Amino acid sequence: MRVVSLVPSLTEAVAVTLPGVLVGATDWCTHPAGLTVTRVGGSKYPDLDRVLALRPDVVLLNVEENRREDADALAAAGVPVHVTYPRTVPQALTELGELLAAVGASGEPEWLAAARRAWADPPTPAEPRRAVVPVWRRPWVVLGGDTFAGDVLHRLGVRNLYADHPERYPRPGLDELRDHRPDLVVLPDEPYRFTAEDGPDAFPGVPYAFLSGRHLTWYGPSLAEAPTVLAAQLGRRLTYPG
Template structure:
């Protein structure tokens, strides 16, 4: 089987399931799991459709949010088989691993990853603080944008004992303005997609005055799949610490 992956987290999942040798094309952002022989076919939002077609893949792995609908439609019209996923919850991410395991004939490896997610989820729920920690989770600066409801990151944080300060905004990634009274206990600053660092803290304090901020691993928060279990463990521990 020849596979093109258009999503970094899915590329990592394929490799974790032992299918890295099947990857003939990946995006330039696929930094984990892609073999050196795989052709770089562009970005998640602007892949080279011609390059993908020339690779003659048996399967293209894509994501509804990460990839553009028009590109996926064009690939299908070209006769390519496109597997499109959109896990917005931890259980959905677990199910996707099992589905990929079935596709790659790697059911045993997939079951082990799924079992680890189940264990981490159970641990997270048992150690969650009595009162949820209200978090403002930012993903971008200039303009300020945060994680809203109906997202994988929102679901993972909820299962770890957090509540989302932006859950009532009606958008998955709402834009924010300085001076909004969001009532957050903490501001979470992931390392991606925007790489927040110490240099951003003064500006964050102007956005949410007096609210403590924490730099966190963005991949553990947003990359579903093999990282889901560690993401649950990491953010459950953080919620327990902040909820004391």
């Protein structure tokens, strides 16, 4: 089995579980540390000639991270693709088990079993917090409905004020965001790395929490520690003076 992954979290999942089968990954696949496979460009714009040169038995893709035209081009070239699209934690756990079995795992790895245990009873606060969750600015983009990260936060007691929005990543103006009067502003460090100068200053006086984007949005081995890591970061709420 020869596997190319165009999804960083799936790269980590395969490399940790079946390191011998992974032959290619994107330039953004940073985990596990020291990964030595052929790099094939970015998730959005991979070098398909380089991917095909690796003669993969399957290429791993995600609906959000990768483009449909690249999936179609690989399929047209006769390369099987395995496409993931979890919008909840249970879906992610299920899809990970199915993917690993498809690439040759003989059983469930311990990290996946640990992730199931961790998410069976995640830490939650006594009172839910009403939050906006920006993932980009210029323009402002926030988590909307039906997203994996939104489900992660919901399970940790954070109520996303845009969870019922028809768009998965709406683009409200800053005035609209402020008008929601959130109890908390959640600022992940990816895909946009917020700082005190461009995140909290937009919401003076509102508590904010910087979160690990890898633990919020990745579905792979990081899922096992995500509830503990994110709960601790949510507990360290700060308030920007203003």
